[in-house]
Amino acid sequence: MSVRSRLRILAVIAGIVPPSALAAQDAPYESPPEALPRVVAPQPVPFDHKLHMDHRMTCVDCHPGAIESERAGLPDRDRCMLCHQAVAADRAGVQQLADMASGTKISWERVYRVPDFVFFSHSEHASAGLQCAVCHGPVATRSVLRQEISTNMVACMNCHAQRQASNECYLCHDLGQ
Numbered sequence: 001m002s003v004r005s006r007l008r009i010l011a012v013i014a015g016i017v018p019p020s021a022l023a024a025q026d027a028p029y030e031s032p033p034e035a036l037p038r039v040v041a042p043q044p045v046p047f048d049h050k051l052h053m054d055h056r057m058t059c060v061d062c063h064p065g066a067i068e069s070e071r072a073g074l075p076d077r078d079r080c081m082l083c084h085q086a087v088a089a090d091r092a093g094v095q096q097l098a099d100m101a102s103g104t105k106i107s108w109e110r111v112y113r114v115p116d117f118v119f120f121s122h123s124e125h126a127s128a129g130l131q132c133a134v135c136h137g138p139v140a141t142r143s144v145l146r147q148e149i150s151t152n153m154v155a156c157m158n159c160h161a162q163r164q165a166s167n168e169c170y171l172c173h174d175l176g177q
């Protein structure tokens with residue numbers, strides 16, 4: 001971020017200029033550069049979204065929080081084993097699951113992440129009628145996930161501006177302390 005941008009942002013926080021000065025089009029704030037799609041490290045257990053979606057699963061079978069809470073959540077070993085106790089038990093990836101203790105949390109390599117100082121809630125966006133693909137791309141057709149869509153501040157604010165959602169700083173940032 002340039003020194004000029006930082007000063008503009010401080011000026012907004014201090015109330016000297018309105019937040020609209022930072023609105024999308026002439027955004028003085030530049031999000032850190034990103035090259036999309038962004039490849040992530042191989043997953044600890046091979047997982048193929050396309051294969052599983054072709055077997056008529058729904059996104060919330062494995063990410064229940066994506067419509068009902070802040071975090072979508074990622075499945076643990078036991079959720080996979082609901083099927084894999086019986087299905088494809090001879091495959092290497094499934095044997096890896098079977099060898100884990102019951103209750104094991106898998107350290108999935110993260111694809112989408114916003115910094116801790118940003119507030120984001122899945123349930124609020126789901127109730128606004130937004131489909132997963134708007135922010136994550138065509139996951140159901142992907143065997144390996146990469147970050148395809150930007151989730152930086154400019155991307156958040158562009159959609160908010162388009163859909164008449166608020167772009168007040170405090171919506172996404174806790175400026176209280």
Ligand code: HEC
Nearest residue numbers: 045046047055057075079080082083084087088091093094
């Ligand atoms: C609702 C049932 C279901 C759940 C839950 C499920 N799977 Fe599967 N999985 C399947 C089916 C069906 C196949 C395809 C089997 C085949 O090819 O005949 C499969 C195949 C696989 C394979 C083998 C792929 C290959 O090409 O060798 C792996 C590895 C796998 N799943 C991992 C996982 C992981 C990891 C989870 C948890 C995050 C999971 N599965 C959850 C149903 C499920």
Ligand code: HEC
Nearest residue numbers: 047052057058059062108109110111112132136139140145
């Ligand atoms: C059978 C379980 C299963 C189903 C069904 C499933 N996912 Fe996933 N999802 C996973 C697992 C396991 C990971 C972590 C490994 C990976 O990134 O591929 C993951 C990762 C993701 C991520 C990246 C999370 C991050 O930031 O690290 C997104 C986004 C995602 N899934 C969206 C979806 C969407 C959208 C659907 C429906 C089209 C869906 N998933 C269906 C198991 C599932």
Ligand code: HEC
Nearest residue numbers: 059063066071072073112113114120125130131132135151
């Ligand atoms: C408005 C944009 C948006 C929509 C719509 C959206 N997501 Fe996300 N998703 C995000 C962002 C941003 C993150 C990173 C959150 C963080 O780091 O706290 C994320 C993270 C995730 C993760 C990683 C685990 C987690 O909870 O952080 C999964 C899995 C996921 N999303 C699945 C889904 C699924 C499934 C849907 C549809 C039901 C969906 N998302 C809809 C923006 C979105």
Ligand code: HEC
Nearest residue numbers: 114119120121124128134151155156159160163165171172
């Ligand atoms: C594709 C469009 C879209 C994108 C992208 C998007 N939002 Fe939103 N967001 C909305 C809409 C529409 C609402 C209004 C929901 C309502 O009023 O019911 C909203 C509401 C919110 C709210 C207030 C509701 C709540 O959760 O308390 C916050 C905070 C928020 N968004 C944060 C973010 C952040 C952070 C990002 C980027 C990581 C983001 N949004 C990306 C469309 C979007």
Ligand code: HEC
Nearest residue numbers: 009012019022031032114118152153156157167168169172
């Ligand atoms: C709709 C959500 C949203 C709104 C509204 C929003 N931001 Fe952000 N902001 C983000 C996200 C996401 C990031 C992290 C990604 C990035 O840097 O682009 C961020 C990052 C930042 C950073 C960078 C911090 C750093 O040093 O890395 C600053 C400063 C900032 N925002 C200030 C503001 C100010 C001032 C406003 C009000 C004009 C504002 N933001 C409104 C979502 C939002």
